[in-house]
Amino acid sequence: MPDVIAYGGDWNPEQWPEETWEQDVALMREAGVNRVSVGIFSWSLLEPAEGVFDFGWFDRVMDLLATNGIKANLATPTAAPPPWFGDAYPEALPVDADGRRLTHGSRQGFCPSSPIYREKALRIAEQLATRYRDHEALALWHVHNEYGCHNARCFCDTSAAAFRAWLRSHYASLDALNDAWGTAFWSQRYSDWAQILPPRATPTFPNPGQQLDFRRFSSDALIELYTAERDLLRKIAPGVPATTNLMAGAHWDMDCWAFAAEMDVVSTDHYLIGARAEPHIDLAFAADYARSLNGGRPWLLMEHSTSAVNWQPRNRAKAPGELRRNSLTHLARGADGIMYFQWRASRAGAEKWHSAMLPHAGTNTKIWREVTALGAELARLADVAGSTVSADVAILIDHSSVWAQDHPAQPSVDMDPVEEAKRWHAALWRAGVTCDLAHPEGDLTGYRLVLVPALYLVSDAGAANLARFVERGGVALVGPYSGIVDEYDRVRLGGYPGAWRDLLGVSVEEFFPLDGPIALASGASGTAWSEVAHAAGAKVLDTYATGEPAWTRNEWGDGFAHYLTTRLDDDGLAEVIAAVVAEAGVEPVAAAPAGVEVVRRSHADGRSYLFAVNHTGEDAVVIPPGGDPVTVAAGDVHVIYA
Numbered sequence: 001m002p003d004v005i006a007y008g009g010d011w012n013p014e015q016w017p018e019e020t021w022e023q024d025v026a027l028m029r030e031a032g033v034n035r036v037s038v039g040i041f042s043w044s045l046l047e048p049a050e051g052v053f054d055f056g057w058f059d060r061v062m063d064l065l066a067t068n069g070i071k072a073n074l075a076t077p078t079a080a081p082p083p084w085f086g087d088a089y090p091e092a093l094p095v096d097a098d099g100r101r102l103t104h105g106s107r108q109g110f111c112p113s114s115p116i117y118r119e120k121a122l123r124i125a126e127q128l129a130t131r132y133r134d135h136e137a138l139a140l141w142h143v144h145n146e147y148g149c150h151n152a153r154c155f156c157d158t159s160a161a162a163f164r165a166w167l168r169s170h171y172a173s174l175d176a177l178n179d180a181w182g183t184a185f186w187s188q189r190y191s192d193w194a195q196i197l198p199p200r201a202t203p204t205f206p207n208p209g210q211q212l213d214f215r216r217f218s219s220d221a222l223i224e225l226y227t228a229e230r231d232l233l234r235k236i237a238p239g240v241p242a243t244t245n246l247m248a249g250a251h252w253d254m255d256c257w258a259f260a261a262e263m264d265v266v267s268t269d270h271y272l273i274g275a276r277a278e279p280h281i282d283l284a285f286a287a288d289y290a291r292s293l294n295g296g297r298p299w300l301l302m303e304h305s306t307s308a309v310n311w312q313p314r315n316r317a318k319a320p321g322e323l324r325r326n327s328l329t330h331l332a333r334g335a336d337g338i339m340y341f342q343w344r345a346s347r348a349g350a351e352k353w354h355s356a357m358l359p360h361a362g363t364n365t366k367i368w369r370e371v372t373a374l375g376a377e378l379a380r381l382a383d384v385a386g387s388t389v390s391a392d393v394a395i396l397i398d399h400s401s402v403w404a405q406d407h408p409a410q411p412s413v414d415m416d417p418v419e420e421a422k423r424w425h426a427a428l429w430r431a432g433v434t435c436d437l438a439h440p441e442g443d444l445t446g447y448r449l450v451l452v453p454a455l456y457l458v459s460d461a462g463a464a465n466l467a468r469f470v471e472r473g474g475v476a477l478v479g480p481y482s483g484i485v486d487e488y489d490r491v492r493l494g495g496y497p498g499a500w501r502d503l504l505g506v507s508v509e510e511f512f513p514l515d516g517p518i519a520l521a522s523g524a525s526g527t528a529w530s531e532v533a534h535a536a537g538a539k540v541l542d543t544y545a546t547g548e549p550a551w552t553r554n555e556w557g558d559g560f561a562h563y564l565t566t567r568l569d570d571d572g573l574a575e576v577i578a579a580v581v582a583e584a585g586v587e588p589v590a591a592a593p594a595g596v597e598v599v600r601r602s603h604a605d606g607r608s609y610l611f612a613v614n615h616t617g618e619d620a621v622v623i624p625p626g627g628d629p630v631t632v633a634a635g636d637v638h639v640i641y642a
């Protein structure tokens with residue numbers, strides 16, 4: 001990672017006459033831009049016809065960057081095959097679940113399992129890497145762009161064959177697959193591998209095991225495309241790190257844990273969702289996720305927006321100061337690079353209404369003033385680069401569980417595992433407690449408290465991991481409808497949640513989804529969900545009117561395992577989370593009023609930076625532990641050095 005904070009955005013000079021480029025670079029310098037991502041969508045210009053390459057214009061782009069001391073995240077342009085590709089190889093275009101073959105004309109028009117796509121993608125990547133491997137401007141390979149953003153699952157015959165090959169490598173026999181998928185149900189038993197299809201349109205609910213394995217296969221297919229490019233780039237340019245921009249926290253089609261493990265540095269994109277009441281808390285979730293995916297090391301925010309996006313129903317522009325708060329929050333949560341989509345707002349094309357660092361209206365604008373001010377501020381904050389964020393709390397999250405729960409035949413449509421994880425994260429955010437995200441089978445030894453908001457599916461290894469964590473003195477809080485099925489989406493029998501019945505000291509005999517709120521003895525309120533549960537060793541801390549347990553606590557080894565049998569409303573959840581935070585001995589980062597976000601980054605040598613982000617319209621007083629009170633003005637961000 002750089003010893004400065006990388007600052008910049010996607011630069012797409014090919015959208016503009018060459019006369020503009022010098023001006024672009026001069027303005028980049030004015031804005032403090034030291035890094036741009038180039039070439040992302042340049043395939044049709046770099047290879048205008050199959051096998052015909054034109055790098056002349058791109059040489060000039062790279063040279064201009066080098067001359068101006070700006071580094072490049074050099075992209076392989078493989079996210080957008082040119083029209084000639086779809087024209088020559090229609091069989092390589094993606095097919096949806098209804099059997100519709102899509103056409104070129106937007107981007108990501110390829111089947112992830114297509115051998116011809118892979119061949120052409122590797123060829124352009126090879127050309128690019130061979131040409132620029134020693135270029136002074138090259139800092140990082142930006143492989144592809146947002147894998148699976150639009151074509152995460154392809155249902156064509158090529159994908160079907162690849163799916164069958166994937167299944168054969170995961171199951172010892174067809175019998176094992178039949179057993180895992182429960183194909184005795186609805187007469188789905190396969191007598192030949194060749195009968196197995198992707199879960200294409202079918203009269204009613206598809207087989208859950210088939211659906212889940214197809215999601216796993218599809219994620220693996222994209223990761224394999226990444227590793228194929230990465231390995232080629234490594235061979236041609238050893239020592240140049242590679243990444244691809246994930247959409248951590250926003251898109252759940254790719255297994256981010258598996259993807260991140262293949263990257264030299266994790267990068268991700270994040271966009272505010274205007275319909276959310278507090279989108280900056282969602283931002284914090286995404287940033288915490290990115291940091292956790294990179295093993296706690298500094299990561300790179302590859303894209304966010306200076307103001308509005310163009311793909312939501314109503315694209316709200318950012319308020320004055322919001323850009324700075326957003327960017328500095330990513331920095332506070334461990335990013336060593338703050339980048340945007342894109343440098344100059346497009347004049348034409350599908351994203352012409354998307355904000356950029358340099359807006360249509362030019363430099364006499366709020367956006368430009370904020371962009372240049374932030375560039376100067378990040379230069380002053382260069383010392384932060386390389387420091388890390390530490391957390392005593394982890395939230396468990398797993399894509400397989402999200403995918404399995406995505407199957408349509410569930411007890412209630414109101415149990416959204418991603419939103420629930422975000423809601424629990426938001427409760428910690430409001431309490432000023434920093435948390436990581438962790439894979440259920442990941443290393444939990446450094447944490448005091450582990451939250452399991454919604455982990456419907458957990459493997460045996462994941463189940464044992466949590467029990468071990470508690471046994472060794474940790475505190476866990478498990479949410480309802482967690483630990484229910486095994487890794488094949490088969491119910492764990494004998495009373496729910498089968499994975500953690502002993503750990504929690506509770507046995508559930510039936511789910512009882514709700515239409516409305518339900519009052520608990522404590523005065524708190526449950527929503528959407530309840531369970532008919534029996535304490536089997538656990539102490540009951542709260543109950544329904546029937547006297548049945550709503551919140552329990554079980555002693556297990558040296559620790560405690562709490563369980564909720566309902567989805568508490570926000571206030572009730574905040575209280576339970578405050579209780580387990582206290583029980584685990586976890587402290588907030590600093591004392592701060594509601595709406596003020598506090599996060600600390602530290603170097604191993606003790607230099608540390610307390611970021612205080614005031615999201616409110618009132619001045620606020622923040623009291624760092626053992627420090628003097630600091631006033632953070634309304635909407636301001638303060639970095640307190642220690």
Ligand code: GLA
Nearest residue numbers: 145146269271303309341354
């Ligand atoms: C994604 C893509 C960009 C652009 C932005 C728009 O992050 O990577 O190319 O489409 O979304 O928000």
